[in-house]
Amino acid sequence: MTEKIGIVGAGIVGLAVARELAAARGAEVTVLEKEERVGVHQTGHNSGVVHAGIYYQPGSLKARLCREGVALLKEYCAAHGLPYDEVGKLVVASTRAERPQLRALAERARANGVPGIAELDALGLREIEPHAVGVAAVHSPHTAVCDFPAVARRLAQDVAELGGSVRLSHPVRAIRERAGRVEVLAGRRGFAFDRLVVCAGLGTDAVARMAGAPGEVRIVPFKGEFYALQGAAKDLVRGLIYPVPDPRYPFLGVHLTRQIGGEVLVGPNAVLALAYEAYDGRGFRDAGRILGWPGTLRMARTHWRTGIRETYGSLVKGAFVRGARRYVPELTAADLVRAPGGVRAQAVARDGRLVDDFVADVQGRVVLVRNAPSPAATSSLAIARHIAGIVPALVR
Missing domain, CATH: 3.30.9.10 (D-Amino Acid Oxidase, subunit A, domain 2)
Incomplete structure (x- = not known):
């Protein structure tokens, strides 16, 4: 049975996760995005810098995934004719x-x-x-430097070519787990998934509340x-x-x-x-x-x-x-x-600490990316591999 996995958010991280799950796991992926196009928010509002990994604490997820992500992103841009300039x-x-x-x-x-x-x-x-x-x-x-919105558009194309779908103008309105599934109301449609991955950026808290997992950040x-x-x-x-x-x-x-x-x-x-x-x-x-x-x-x-x-x-x-x-x-x-x-x-x-590293956790059948600030765009393809590794496989 093919896994059905939903992804909330069509920024560069969400699209990279969808592509990875479809390509590596053979999952049937559906990306739910409230905007009319992909990459509208943090993906489309940054300086376009591909960070090399100078700043991050050695051994942290940021350090590891940034270095992995740079290599993957450079290769991806070259393969698809996307601008990338050192x-x-x-x-x-x-x-x-x-x-x-x-x-x-x-x-x-x-x-x-x-x-x-x-x-x-x-x-x-x-x-x-x-x-x-x-x-x-x-x-x-x-x-x-590169063009992150262009990368996001190419990732969305990859998702479609792998048999997935990117549903624009589909804001998530409700989430519940029932009978071993995750039911999602997005726009005016209902969806049922085996797993749900939340890559909602600025909308993370709202979606986490719907999933019953507000968390400690x-x-x-x-x-x-x-x-x-x-x-x-x-x-x-x-x-x-x-x-x-x-x-x-x-x-x-x-x-x-x-x-x-x-x-x-x-x-x-x-x-x-x-x-x-x-x-x-x-x-x-x-x-x-x-x-x-x-x-x-x-x-x-x-x-x-x-x-x-x-x-x-x-x-x-x-x-x-x-x-x-x-x-x-x-x-x-x-x-x-x-x-x-x-x-x-x-x-x-809660104690006022600015969370420095990338953070993702699993709550039932929902994986929540809690913190993915810079260098998340640089690291997006590596973050996708990391998230794919923590999304529980479908139990048959």
Whole structure:
């Protein structure tokens, strides 16, 4: 008997999981997506960076699946003629005080097996990025950029070719387990599956509640705002220029990213949002649920100074510009224009801890991906293999 497996969410992770289950297990897969097209949310609202694995704790799922995912994604893009460009990344220490953390970052990257890592002095970093400044840098020559929405569309095509289906405009409204099946009401239709995998990103909490498995973490959304360089300013950046990250946070700080097609983004910041899909403003429609989670207020009490700084950078363009000029001092306010932003789905524990690693668990016949922030897009094909390995096989 062929397994019937449902997947909630047609972002890059959900589609990769569907493709893996269909290809490796021969399952009949159905992807349920509330939007009218695939890859609408985090997949379609990011800078397109294929992370090499520099930042992540050695031995963590992020470290392992990022390194595996890079290789799989590069191969997949080549096989399907999708753009993939190893533009390289500099992580720049702008002060001497940042040098120990930069050195630790290089050691972590090597421990994770990131190839080609080099430690550079002030002159060496300018050979890579002539308009950048700093006292030292770590260079990752194989860090790349790609078009994640294009990858998602290709994955959806793969699912169809493997006999599965992607049901757009099918928001999940109810879930229940009964008689050894998972019954799902999506849109106006009912579905019955042997297993259900939830890859719902910003909608994770809502779907988990329907499944009767709210869990001990909740999604707290963070708005990420971008500017884009215009005119000749684009030529000031060859690849990717990043700051030394604050080890207390899973966010990487405002950076400069040359994208596929030649555009250069500046950002993102990380501002607490009170709506899960706060792309066009700072709406409050989900404030009750977000602030009602005890972890949100505990997180805010711990990190309020950082929150004020990030909010100030959101409201005052000059603060954003100063952050970029710290690394590329030739930039001016006139060089930066607003660009579309995104919203990051970040899991926060009850005690206020920002959950750093990927998290997935099994509740009965439902597998829930609880936390899949960056580098989830980079890692998507490897995450899919990992999830396929924890989806219980159908007992015959």
